[in-house]
Amino acid sequence: MSSKDNSPPPSPIDRKAVLARIGQDEKFLNELIEMFFKDYREKKSNLKTAIAEKNFNTIQEIGHSIKGASGSLSLPAIQQTAMKMEQAGNERDIKSAKKIFSTLEKEVNRLIEIWPTLSD
Amino acid sequence: MKVLIAEDDIISKKILEKHIKEWGYEVFTTDNGKKGWNLINKHDIQLAILDWMMPGMNGVDLCKKIRTEYQKKMSRFIYIIMVTGRDLQEDIIAGISAGANDYMTKPFNLLELQVRLQNGRRIVELEENCLRLATYDSLTNLWNRSKIFEFYEEELSCGQKQNQPTGIIMIDIDHFKNINDSYGHYTGDIVLKETARLLKQALRNYDKIGRYGGDELFIVLPKCDQEEIKVIGERLRSTISKCHFDIQTPPLKITISLGGVSSDVFPNASKEELIQACDRALYQAKKLGRNRLVSFDSSLPDQHKSVGKGKNI
Numbered sequence: 001m002s003s004k005d006n007s008p009p010p011s012p013i014d015r016k017a018v019l020a021r022i023g024q025d026e027k028f029l030n031e032l033i034e035m036f037f038k039d040y041r042e043k044k045s046n047l048k049t050a051i052a053e054k055n056f057n058t059i060q061e062i063g064h065s066i067k068g069a070s071g072s073l074s075l076p077a078i079q080q081t082a083m084k085m086e087q088a089g090n091e092r093d094i095k096s097a098k099k100i101f102s103t104l105e106k107e108v109n110r111l112i113e114i115w116p117t118l119s120d
Numbered sequence: 121m122k123v124l125i126a127e128d129d130i131i132s133k134k135i136l137e138k139h140i141k142e143w144g145y146e147v148f149t150t151d152n153g154k155k156g157w158n159l160i161n162k163h164d165i166q167l168a169i170l171d172w173m174m175p176g177m178n179g180v181d182l183c184k185k186i187r188t189e190y191q192k193k194m195s196r197f198i199y200i201i202m203v204t205g206r207d208l209q210e211d212i213i214a215g216i217s218a219g220a221n222d223y224m225t226k227p228f229n230l231l232e233l234q235v236r237l238q239n240g241r242r243i244v245e246l247e248e249n250c251l252r253l254a255t256y257d258s259l260t261n262l263w264n265r266s267k268i269f270e271f272y273e274e275e276l277s278c279g280q281k282q283n284q285p286t287g288i289i290m291i292d293i294d295h296f297k298n299i300n301d302s303y304g305h306y307t308g309d310i311v312l313k314e315t316a317r318l319l320k321q322a323l324r325n326y327d328k329i330g331r332y333g334g335d336e337l338f339i340v341l342p343k344c345d346q347e348e349i350k351v352i353g354e355r356l357r358s359t360i361s362k363c364h365f366d367i368q369t370p371p372l373k374i375t376i377s378l379g380g381v382s383s384d385v386f387p388n389a390s391k392e393e394l395i396q397a398c399d400r401a402l403y404q405a406k407k408l409g410r411n412r413l414v415s416f417d418s419s420l421p422d423q424h425k426s427v428g429k430g431k432n433i
Contacts, residue, residue: 021227022135032131039130064173068129068205072227
């Protein structure tokens, strides 16, 4: 097994960076993350429909919006994936959009699972 | 100070809203460019933080709309900070070319945002002060001569396009020179200020009143025909004549003379011709004994044709 395989995956959130930007307010960070999860649930369903209907404008817009929100919360993996989704919408690439959608789901679920331990 | 945050990223919007409120600003938020435009028009926004990409209308287009339509119409300045996730030179150039004053990239640094807002507030205050000095008459707090004439030209042209009459009234405070000579200029100033205040109160909220010069005032009345001029003019005259100016003992009795004309009795008149007609009506009001309104009709004598022959009134 390579050393890469043994290293733990990087944290889905750069807490230090985001806390520095919001005045070290942990309570507010919790509120923002909850807001992100709620917003993602709505966007996920719209994104699913947009991919099924090959609505590239909506794919691009939702990708852009998730990229912005995840960037503001210092969620680098989600931000990267959302950026790729935005790009797939721009390039009208449905195959990539489908693939990126499952990565996005995986990354957000990873954050949902790990967040309660991080926010203690 | 009223701040608009137009940002479709809910997290950025929430972070901005929380901190900007904590710093003492009054905050309005939206996630849509078109709604942002409505909020600007509804709430006298002074400082706007506009996201680059938004549904409805993007930040650059909203910025252009503020600079062209809003500021021209409202004579009001808005300090604009454009924000985007992209830190590209062409974006900065496009944003500032569209009329943005400042530019920030996401994610924000709070201290940087705070000082940029302070800078914006300072510029807004300076601009508002300049605008006030350039458009208001400092004594009466009415529009100044150049601004009231700007309104007049706009209203007349707009009325002609819409086939609607535009009325104007010129007002002189009767024997104002005597008030100054008998009671001093300080009292004269108070009379002028109080008269201006009372007249402004007696007008419809879409009429405009300005100081023409000295003790002469000029009123622009949109969608007002000659018959309405008579009604409004009489209301203004009686408002002043009924009032006691408690600045002297016994209180001063002040009256005004008014000349009025509407474009409906003077079709196709130029702006200058309409003013001359109004001036003739005012002259006649004074000549007939003051404290009255004369509305123009073509049989009125033209005082300028007999310059030097009549006594100076």
